Amino acid sequence: MMVSQPIDHAALLPLYLAAATAAVALFAGRLAKACTMIGLSISAGAAIWIGVGADRRTFAVGEWHSYIASDATMGLAALFALLTVLVAALSARAGAEYCFLLAASAAGGITLAGSGDLITLIVALETLTVPLYVLVTRPGRDGAEAGVTFLIASIASSATALMGAALLYAASGTVHFAGLATELAGAHPGLVAAGVALLLGGLAFKLAAAPLHAWAPLVLERAPLPIATYLASASKLGGAVAITWVVYFGLAPQAGLPAGIVLAALSVASIAVGNVAALVQRRTVSLLAWSGIAHAGYVLAPLAALATAAGRGAPDAAASAALAYAVFFVLLEAGAFAALTAVRPDTETETATATATAEKGRTPEPLLSRGDLSAPDLKVNAGTLRSSTELSHPRATIESGGPQGSDLKASAGNITELAGLFRTAPLPATVFLIAVVGLSGLPPALAGTFAKIVILEFLASSAVWLAIIVAAGAIVGLAYYLPLARTVLLGRGTPTPKARFTIAVAVIGLVLLAIGLAPQTVLEFTRISQ
Structure with missing residues (x-):
């Protein structure tokens, strides 16, 4: 029947x-x-x-x-x-x-x-990711390279996660999180350890956690800025949710030690690699991409403590802290990228205009005064723009060793281009400042301050050594976030393009202010329990 x-x-x-x-x-x-x-x-x-x-x-x-x-x-x-x-x-x-x-x-x-089981979670995560294979690709060699890089890395990580899920199914006989929490108790330790390592490693790619991070700086730089916004916010939130669900509901009760070792290694590596690399960045999106890797480490830190014996006494607090930090982080990242999108020129429109003008036999108008880096006869050397009469090719060249291509410049401008942004475009500059100061964890952007407090409060009572690493990483972050904020607020630069998307930028700015003034709203809805 x-x-x-x-x-x-x-x-x-x-x-x-x-x-x-x-x-x-x-x-x-x-x-x-x-x-x-x-x-x-x-x-x-x-x-x-x-x-x-x-x-x-x-x-x-x-x-x-x-x-x-x-x-x-x-x-x-x-x-x-x-x-x-x-x-x-x-x-x-x-x-x-x-x-x-x-x-x-x-x-x-x-x-x-x-999602309440591994199959639903992995299929949902792929549904979240697969459309981005197309969306990250923009016209030109650089855009194609970004798309192919993201495609190959994502497929490899998905296969790794699926293999880990298969091993855990073989060990427990179920894919449901509630089943894993009970059935893994008598499973073969080696099989469980291999399954946990592969599953968490594959999922950590979505969060851009080191050493599975290499795709993020390249793809975020070369993707269109709205899609970079999505990658830095919704896509990373997906990775954080997936790892939190798997660890909290499925692995921590019976597979804690292997999961704890993997997560602790990922967390420490992400904090170290992300912060050190961000210190030497001179391009805005690259800096945000590398610092985002460090923030992935902060998200994983309480989960690492949860999976080990140190954090077993308060599993709800650990998972809620990781989830709350992830929500604060992605909203701040969304605000930063939205502000950048508002002041970057519409390169595709300008390229089409230049092409049409050239076909009619006229020389296109210089675009330097409007802040565009894709103008012809420009040479970019370590963040300094200068006229180059020697260059006859209409594409700009980056002598500092960065990727080439005019389609890249609109997404990954130098930090120096943001000098004086607060004077010329106050609304997006204000939102950008709130986001950057929040990511550093300093007031008056209280959203980031509360995010750091939530993490450190839990770690201080369960894994002091991880709390020290997180605190050290946050201090290092000040060395690149504060100069970036100073450039926007006090720098003197060339006039920027007229800001666009005023309503969207204003809305995300109000959201950042709201969660800073009422962080309990985020803390309340990210509080989870079994």
């Missing part, structure tokens, strides 16, 4: 709405951007509505469930949807295919937030 499995459609409503948004956007033509923003906003609202009610669970196998709609999971689902809305708002020309891919990726994030 066939028994049908009951499905709680109310629990899946945010996912349904996100998937429907993707389908509508594909056929909406010029209305695709508006449809995407409206549809995902409604999906976020539905997630919040479900989250404030009683917990819902669906796709049951006995007492285990594959999808769970709780306060924390629905809050994260709403955050995935709203971050995608922000990226759509920052996209100047969002065609139907572009919006379809964004909405499909958001659907993956929403599914990931509620």
Whole structure:
């Protein structure tokens, strides 16, 4: 006799709405951007509505469930949807295919937030990631290289995570987190250790944790800035959620020691590599990318303590601290990248204009006064722009050893280009300053301050050595965050382009102010318990 499995459609409503948004956007033509923003906003609202009610669970196998709609999971689902809305708002020309891919990726994030087993989690994480293979690629050699790099690295990490999940299934006989928490007790230790190492290693790629970080600086530099915003926020949030769910719900009770060793190694390596590399960066996006690797280490630190004996006394506090830090971090990153997007010139439009002008036999207008680095006959040497009459090729050259290509310059300008931004574009400059000071962990950007406090408060009572490393990393971070903030606030530079996307930048700025003034809002919805 066939028994049908009951499905709680109310629990899946945010996912349904996100998937429907993707389908509508594909056929909406010029209305695709508006449809995407409206549809995902409604999906976020539905997630919040479900989250404030009683917990819902669906796709049951006995007492285990594959999808769970709780306060924390629905809050994260709403955050995935709203971050995608922000990226759509920052996209100047969002065609139907572009919006379809964004909405499909958001659907993956929403599914990931509620996942209750390894298969659902990995499939959701791939749904979040696969559309980005196309979205990170922009016209030109550099864009193609970024897309191929991200594709190859992501496929390798996904295969690694799947192999780890297969080994854990072989050891326990289940893929449900609740089942792993009990069934791994009598499993073969070597099989469990190998499965844990492979699974966490594959998932750590999504968070850009060292030594699985090499893709992040290159891809973030060469991707269009709105997609770099998505990679630095929603995509990294996906990696943080995946690791937190696996460790807290599945591995910590019975596979703590192997998971703790792997996570501690990833955390320390990320903090060291990210901070040291960020110190020598002279390009804005590169600095944010490398510092983001250090922040991945901060996210993993309480999970490392949780998985070992040191943090077993307060598992809820450990997981909540990691999740809260991840939410604070991705919102601050989204604010920084949104502000950069607002003041960078629209390179694709300018390139098309220059091409059309050249075809008519006229010389394009110089673009240097507008802050564009893709203008012809320019030479960039260690952050200094100068005229180069010797160069007849219309592409700029970077003598400092960085990647070449005019399509790169709009996304990865030098830090010196932001000099005096506060005078010429006060709104995006203010949002950028709030984000950068917040990432450093200093007031008055209290969101970052509370994020650091949450992490250190837990580690101080469970793993003092990790607390010392996190504190040292935060101090090193001041050496590159504060000069960046000073350049924006006090520097004197050439006039910048007129700021765009005013509403989107203002909204993310207000969000950063709100979570700084009321951090308990984030702490409340990231509080999780079994």
